[in-house]
Amino acid sequence: MSQALVTDLYELNMAASYLRRGMTGLATFSLFVRDLPRGRGFLVAGGLEDCLAYLETFAFAEEDLRWLSAAGFAGDSIGAFASLRFTGDVHAIPEGRVVLPNEPLLEVTAPIAQAQLVETYLLNQVTFQTAIATKAARCRLAAGGDIDLVDFALRRTHGVDAGMAVARLSAIAGFTATSNVEAARRFGLQAAGTMAHSYIEAFADEASAFRAFATDLPGRTTFLVDTYDTLAGVEAAIGVIRELGLTRSLAVRLDSGDLAALARETRRLLDAAGLPQVRIFVSGGLDELDLERMRLEGVPVDAAGVGTRLGVSADAPSLDSAYKLVAYDGRPVLKLSEGKATLPGPKQVWRRMPVTEDLLARRDEPGSAGYEPLLLPVMRAGQRTGPPDTVAAARARLERDLAGLPAHARDLREPVPPQVRVSGSLRDLAATLTDDLRHRGKTERSMPGGTGSGRLT
């Protein structure tokens, strides 16, 4: 199946109208997030790779065209759709970079019908993946350097392709492994997993289950100890480790109850048994605040599985993203809808370290010494400008940006995000266009600076 119908009907309506009228002027659309969700001091860019793969292969299949014809689209529209490909340019902030409100994550410049048709897919991927990448980065910050993190989200993500994206984005955030086997294969990640409670229950007792598992799956031995009574389970694991003389990489997993208290008691039992090398793995409804608490309280946890709350970004499952026309046929454009006003024209975001303040400017403004541009040309005339990005490269970008964020922006509970300063030239352009619209009688509404919806200074 082609992905051309993975779109909202209005995109097809508008494209049909533009194509019929010969409106082939170049449009620039800017994809950005208006506001940070509560408790977020920054976002992490995600979704670009999937967007580029989609744009490169965009085309209506015969079957799509037949359906559209039956749905009432006129013959000239069907004919125009048949030959339509994405031939535009894309500037974007690479995955893994820290981004702030009103900074374009992605800007598309293409004949307006093309740029419009791809809106739904681009918004879907960038919004969802940026929300997840941000959540994963928060988990990684919370866990600090001493707790390894494993993605356990697949069973609770919104479908299978969401699960694949979560595994990849958590790897970008520095997770060491994923439980998701297909994602491990697809993206070259480390797969990790142990046993479920049902495995323990299928044997006569815990020790029998542990013994069977260690025998059948050498090299993958983490004992799940909380099926009946956690500390008795730890003792059973110790017994089997001694009985079988296990010496390789070993761990016990705690999945219920007061994890902090149980981890301390478990550590004591393991150490007393002369098994300081056996690691403690925790799981069960964890999020970044739980991880931070464990780290700050010095709970002896070596690794944690993070599932549901990561996989749906539970406290912020979506972002207030927008894909807005900022230029058409050579002229900058803005929209003045109440609370949803936009800044006109193609843009660039300039950053210097540490990230106390980004500069949001017109794309054609020169940069300043010491600032680097965040938006890079990633697609020209419908073709990528380089090879596909890698998880490792995105992870390195994220590490660098996180290190450059002030502590108050990294705070997980009451962060103060860096400011986004709008350049004088961009401000002047917005003011001129607003005046012009008012003189033409189109509006009495105020500009974004006045709505309080952005963090523009």
Added chain:
Amino acid sequence: MSQALVTDLYELNMAASYLRRGMTGLATFSLFVRDLPRGRGFLVAGGLEDCLAYLETFAFAEEDLRWLSAAGFAGDSIGAFASLRFTGDVHAIPEGRVVLPNEPLLEVTAPIAQAQLVETYLLNQVTFQTAIATKAARCRLAAGGDIDLVDFALRRTHGVDAGMAVARLSAIAGFTATSNVEAARRFGLQAAGTMAHSYIEAFADEASAFRAFATDLPGRTTFLVDTYDTLAGVEAAIGVIRELGLTRSLAVRLDSGDLAALARETRRLLDAAGLPQVRIFVSGGLDELDLERMRLEGVPVDAAGVGTRLGVSADAPSLDSAYKLVAYDGRPVLKLSEGKATLPGPKQVWRRMPVTEDLLARRDEPGSAGYEPLLLPVMRAGQRTGPPDTVAAARARLERDLAGLPAHARDLREPVPPQVRVSGSLRDLAATLTDDLRHRGKTERSMPGGTGSGRLT
């Protein structure tokens, strides 16, 4: 690609161990939700169709086996995986039915390796789709009979397959249309859509854009009026309707600002212009509480687009679901982990109208007069027992169950859910097994009734 690796690594570990040991005993796993999210008085079953399609075609591809071999699985495991198919039975509550905590949505009985391998996919689909179906049903309840609802979620769902599921589930909940074109094609739904603000901006003024749209897309005329100034936009729409003599199905869409106040003023303008037949369509960050407020306040809204908050089930993006072993090799099983204890054995849920109390019983208990069983045999020996379910059938089930729910359970803010009563026979079985486990020294933990986690009475 096969879907056999769309699973957690631990499922493969356990399956490999079971297969090596010749543990082919029949296992029954029960998939249920432990608790209602805050503010929910009921859930709506979703995801079964996708689960059955997955089970029917479950098989490892050659490529899967090569990857697993390289990942360290032994030759005997690879050989056993190669011939593995799902040959089990499934009992399930059909999609669209109202369900309550601890009621099995689905029970799988199969050789334990098979039943274990499919856990991740089944949990993923049922959890996510039940969360979304519930949210959609709440929107439908909130809107009442006078406001048509349209699914606008695709741009904010967690990926593309999530968007398809949201469209289908919202149709089951009684939405009249979806913006999602591929979903409309795939599931035979009504597609709906108008124009974006960018369309208005691409023309010299609003009236020109409205005129062009009405001319190019006869039969699909909803005018988006809030790009610059909403009421001026309404006047422009009125002007174009008169100028072109439009008489077919017409509407204006409000997408920003104080929707209630603007709808009233818009209605006044349209009526004063002699256009009472022009409908008012609202959108923009709506959820069920907004819809209820509009209905209760008599805001003159004819239809509403519901997007982001439906598409991610924003206030409850996941559910506390579980897939638990309840029987193995002829004996009922339970797990006593703190706060996660389970009831043993295969089950049936009995319901009578009105839904003041469901009865959760052992599957082999006889029913009572006036009660109907919710769990039906949907798959036998790996084959469906009937043709695929339809959206229309699921919608009819939901309508009937919602009508049978007491008002206090339908309340959107502070609902009181119906009780789930556990049969005496099931209670006795659980008590006997718990005593047995205690005598075998496995636990000091209490049973579910004592944890406060369920709504068991």
